[in-house]
Amino acid sequence: MTRAASPRPRRWVPWLLTGAAYAGFVISLYLTFVHYRGYVSPCYVVHGCEAVQTSRYAVIMGVPLALVGTVFFALMFYLGIGLLTSSRLLVLRVYKVLAFAGALAIIPLFLLQAIVLKAFCTYCVATEAIMLVLWVVSFLLTAPGRSGLGRSRPTL
Amino acid sequence: MHALRQHLLAAKGAPWVGGSLLVLLAVGALYLFTGAAASEPSRTPQPRADDISFGPADAPLSVIEYSDFQCPFCAEYAPILATLREKYGDRVKFVFRFYPLAGHPYATIAAKAAYAASLQGKFWEMHDLLFGNQKEWSESADPRPFFNAYAKSLGLDLDRFHADADAQSTTDFIARQAAEGKQGGVTHTPWFVVGDSVVLPRSLEEFDKVIQEAL
Numbered sequence: 001m002t003r004a005a006s007p008r009p010r011r012w013v014p015w016l017l018t019g020a021a022y023a024g025f026v027i028s029l030y031l032t033f034v035h036y037r038g039y040v041s042p043c044y045v046v047h048g049c050e051a052v053q054t055s056r057y058a059v060i061m062g063v064p065l066a067l068v069g070t071v072f073f074a075l076m077f078y079l080g081i082g083l084l085t086s087s088r089l090l091v092l093r094v095y096k097v098l099a100f101a102g103a104l105a106i107i108p109l110f111l112l113q114a115i116v117l118k119a120f121c122t123y124c125v126a127t128e129a130i131m132l133v134l135w136v137v138s139f140l141l142t143a144p145g146r147s148g149l150g151r152s153r154p155t156l
Numbered sequence: 157m158h159a160l161r162q163h164l165l166a167a168k169g170a171p172w173v174g175g176s177l178l179v180l181l182a183v184g185a186l187y188l189f190t191g192a193a194a195s196e197p198s199r200t201p202q203p204r205a206d207d208i209s210f211g212p213a214d215a216p217l218s219v220i221e222y223s224d225f226q227c228p229f230c231a232e233y234a235p236i237l238a239t240l241r242e243k244y245g246d247r248v249k250f251v252f253r254f255y256p257l258a259g260h261p262y263a264t265i266a267a268k269a270a271y272a273a274s275l276q277g278k279f280w281e282m283h284d285l286l287f288g289n290q291k292e293w294s295e296s297a298d299p300r301p302f303f304n305a306y307a308k309s310l311g312l313d314l315d316r317f318h319a320d321a322d323a324q325s326t327t328d329f330i331a332r333q334a335a336e337g338k339q340g341g342v343t344h345t346p347w348f349v350v351g352d353s354v355v356l357p358r359s360l361e362e363f364d365k366v367i368q369e370a371l
Binding site: 027081085 | 179
């Protein structure tokens with residue numbers, strides 16, 4: 001009787017999630033700075049950003065969506081570091097819940113651009129794609145003790 | 157064993173420290189990046205005799221703007237440029253060049269209206285009306301009645317205005333400026349060239365500073 005080979009731990013998963021969250025953080029932070037500094041941005045040859053950024057949907061109840069995105073991605077970035085350094089089940093669960101919430105948020109954001117504004121902003125689409133990546137890749141995360149979290153932490 | 161434990165505990169904190177440094181780096185870099193008026197050498201043509209301009213023909217400094225009348229950010233810059241024209245109009249040549257973006261369906265027809273007005277000596281007046289009322293005509297089903305009304309309010313000869321707007325020479329003029337802009341690397345509007353440098357000042361104060369430094 002041969003022993004079944006255990007699956008290789010996916011070490012790249014938390015690294016990818018952390019890197020993607022950082023990219024989302026940088027993009028959202030840029031849009032937040034532009035918003036709060038009240039700067040005038042240009043209209044790019046690839047149409048869309050100006051229509052989205054100047055729309056009334058860019059700010060909800062006084063809070064710019066860019067700031068919400070910045071906070072979300074910062075949280076996902078630090079949770080990603082948590083996944084890299086800890087094997088706590090709570091971190092994993094919180095990560096998956098937030099990744100799912102982010103994926104849900106994509107639906108109204110994308111529909112607003114496609115149907116209401118009829119314009120796509122490159123920055124916004126990029127952050128939505130990152131949110132989707134975070135959600136999809138989070139399925140590869142498995143509970144501590146099983147493979148997938150990227151590392152098994154030795155007990156000293 | 158104790159040393160090894162200390163080493164491992166320290167290593168565990170390293171990603172948090174490194175991550176936080178990355179966050180601080182992003183905040184600092186973006187703070188500086190979004191605050192700076194970047195500058196690069198221009199590859200678009202220098203002012204020419206057939207350019208639409210404001211200010212002395214032999215001015216020591218030129219400010220060239222590639223613009224799109226349907227671009228909301230160009231409209232936001234319009235009052236900034238108006239202030240600068242008033243302040244530096246005796247020392248600086250302000251050149252307006254057409255760069256209608258494909259994503260703006262009325263940008264070309266608005267450019268034609270402005271060019272037709274320029275042939276009757278009322279370009280800047282039409283320019284101000286188009287930008288000042290951009291929302292009204294750009295969100296309408298047909299902008300032409302608005303352009304006609306602006307032309308009428310400026311006292312233009314309407315028959316000539318229509319003929320000039322529809323002329324092939326007008327289409328060619330706008331297309332040539334846009335093509336030269338594209339060749340010169342224009343990727344967005346407004347696109348400003350102060351002297352020999354492409355700049356994107358983000359406020360009246362920044363723009364004023366750029367011109368003062370160039371003079």
